[in-house]
Amino acid sequence: MTTIARRVAQLSQLRSERAVRVVVDGEQILLVRDGDTVHAYSADCPHAGAALEEGALCRGRIICPWHKGTFDVATGNVLEPPALVGLDRYPVVVAGDDVMVTPEKLPQPVRTASGEKRHYVVIGAGAAGAAACAALRECGFGGRITLIGAEPHAPYDRTALSKFVPSGEMAAADVPPLLAPDWLERHDVERIVSRVARLDVPARTIHFETGGQLIYDTALLATGGVPKLPALPGIELGGVHVLRSLDDAAALADAIGDDAGQTQVAILGSSFIGLETASALRKRGVQVTVISPQKVPFAKQFGERVGAMFRELHERNGVVFRLEAKVASLDGEEDDVQQVMLENGGHITADLVLLGTGVAPATRFVEGLPLQKDGGVLVNAGMQAAPGLYAAGDIAAFPLHEDEEPLRIEHWRVAQQHARIAAENMCGARHRYVGVPYFWTYHFGKRFEYLGHASEWDEIVVDGELDQQEFIALYVKDDKVVAVLACEREAQTARLIDAMARGVSRAQAFAVISGASCLAH
Numbered sequence: 001m002t003t004i005a006r007r008v009a010q011l012s013q014l015r016s017e018r019a020v021r022v023v024v025d026g027e028q029i030l031l032v033r034d035g036d037t038v039h040a041y042s043a044d045c046p047h048a049g050a051a052l053e054e055g056a057l058c059r060g061r062i063i064c065p066w067h068k069g070t071f072d073v074a075t076g077n078v079l080e081p082p083a084l085v086g087l088d089r090y091p092v093v094v095a096g097d098d099v100m101v102t103p104e105k106l107p108q109p110v111r112t113a114s115g116e117k118r119h120y121v122v123i124g125a126g127a128a129g130a131a132a133c134a135a136l137r138e139c140g141f142g143g144r145i146t147l148i149g150a151e152p153h154a155p156y157d158r159t160a161l162s163k164f165v166p167s168g169e170m171a172a173a174d175v176p177p178l179l180a181p182d183w184l185e186r187h188d189v190e191r192i193v194s195r196v197a198r199l200d201v202p203a204r205t206i207h208f209e210t211g212g213q214l215i216y217d218t219a220l221l222a223t224g225g226v227p228k229l230p231a232l233p234g235i236e237l238g239g240v241h242v243l244r245s246l247d248d249a250a251a252l253a254d255a256i257g258d259d260a261g262q263t264q265v266a267i268l269g270s271s272f273i274g275l276e277t278a279s280a281l282r283k284r285g286v287q288v289t290v291i292s293p294q295k296v297p298f299a300k301q302f303g304e305r306v307g308a309m310f311r312e313l314h315e316r317n318g319v320v321f322r323l324e325a326k327v328a329s330l331d332g333e334e335d336d337v338q339q340v341m342l343e344n345g346g347h348i349t350a351d352l353v354l355l356g357t358g359v360a361p362a363t364r365f366v367e368g369l370p371l372q373k374d375g376g377v378l379v380n381a382g383m384q385a386a387p388g389l390y391a392a393g394d395i396a397a398f399p400l401h402e403d404e405e406p407l408r409i410e411h412w413r414v415a416q417q418h419a420r421i422a423a424e425n426m427c428g429a430r431h432r433y434v435g436v437p438y439f440w441t442y443h444f445g446k447r448f449e450y451l452g453h454a455s456e457w458d459e460i461v462v463d464g465e466l467d468q469q470e471f472i473a474l475y476v477k478d479d480k481v482v483a484v485l486a487c488e489r490e491a492q493t494a495r496l497i498d499a500m501a502r503g504v505s506r507a508q509a510f511a512v513i514s515g516a517s518c519l520a521h
Helices: 127-138 246-256 272-283 304-316 412-426 490-500 506-514
Strands: 006-010 020-024 027-034 037-042 056-058 061-063 070-072 078-080 092-095 098-101 119-123 144-149 189-193 196-200 205-208 213-215 218-221 225-227 264-268 287-292 320-323 327-333 336-342 347-349 352-355 359-361 384-386 389-391 438-443 446-452 459-465 470-477 480-487
Touching: 006 020, 006 027, 027 098, 037 092, 056 490, 061 490, 078 412, 119 127, 127 144, 127 218, 127 412, 218 412, 246 352, 264 272, 272 287, 272 304, 272 438, 304 320, 304 438, 336 352, 389 412, 412 438, 446 490, 459 506, 470 490, 470 506, 480 490, 480 506, 490 506
Parallel strands: 119 144, 119 218, 144 189, 218 389, 264 287, 264 352, 287 320
Antiparallel strands: 006 098, 020 027, 027 037, 056 061, 061 070, 070 078, 092 098, 196 205, 205 213, 225 359, 327 336, 336 347, 384 389, 438 446, 446 480, 459 470, 470 480
């Protein structure tokens, strides 16, 4: 039966700079005016369900408030991750001043293999791997696609592992997948669960640990990182955990058990993983001590003033810090850890130890390709590492700016940005990375967003109340905003991330912050 179009708005009342949500027969629909045309899309971001009308409309782009996923106003297609699929569309008719919407979704295209002989392989089934597969089919690649990963799970949202699983807010089994459960099958993407023993780059051949090999035409290397294990006596004891995979998160949650309030956890390192997990564990009542050689958490990334704010937020919520401290060993009895021994002779009782000591590029199996000293893969701005090989994500050392040395940025969304560019170029495009790095971190119910990347700055200019976690901090170098840290300013950061892609001065950034629309260039 054909659904009847409903009158939902007047064209004269819709503004081109602001989307509007309407509900039609139970369907949550976003209306976007584009000149005298109106588009109707699903109102919530397909990545995590953010209300898109609370984000921004900038230069023909719909920008999600939460994680800055970006969609084309005219089509609803993905322009920037973390969303990997476009917005659902609804039929719209403008009759005079009446906007009529039929509350029945138009079918999404399903792109499958079309008999093309080329074989593309994606090594690594995480955020970048999923993004690459989606982008390859979106770009019209009709050949064979094989996605290889060691984990048995389909690609999932790794950001939940430190933010929500340790707190008990989300079971490990409920961590959301990045693509619909049947997406790989419907789009003819072959999935191989296996570890790669050797990648012969010149021969374009993959050798598996279980035996057998696979020959490809072009590959994308997106294997991410592996936790760094410090060379400490006692590191092999039971109760010592890392947090990188879904199974790691499940093991940590299970080890805490039902008596969380009596459990003492020592976290080695004041990294993002370490402090996010500290926040999550405190929500369960776990006793948490963070041990770090740093003087101030996050001082390198955000500066000492902001780092002190993070420390105070954690201390107000019961986290104990042992800063400027170095671990000598882990001690225990009956093969289980019981305490952390410090170089100054002190010790900290611990039922469990979490290693938040960073990750290293997972590239040891790569042969025939020079690697950087840290194991990173050097790529050009199009994410190509060698003929027939691209790289994305944590392992990729890429030119963020033309006049600077290549660097690795270990951000989840950056990995997906890399993957989309690599996939587009594997399909014949000549695109370069011109995006704005972005990540978010979560502490005691507060979402902090970081836009851009600053290794140095002249000043930090704060609008709002830093100590109340309601602010935007601009990191300014030579009057250019090179990075932004913000909390509870999501609509403003949606507009700022668009402006930063084209370069923005301090004065222009404040115009975006104080205004209700995007910066015009």
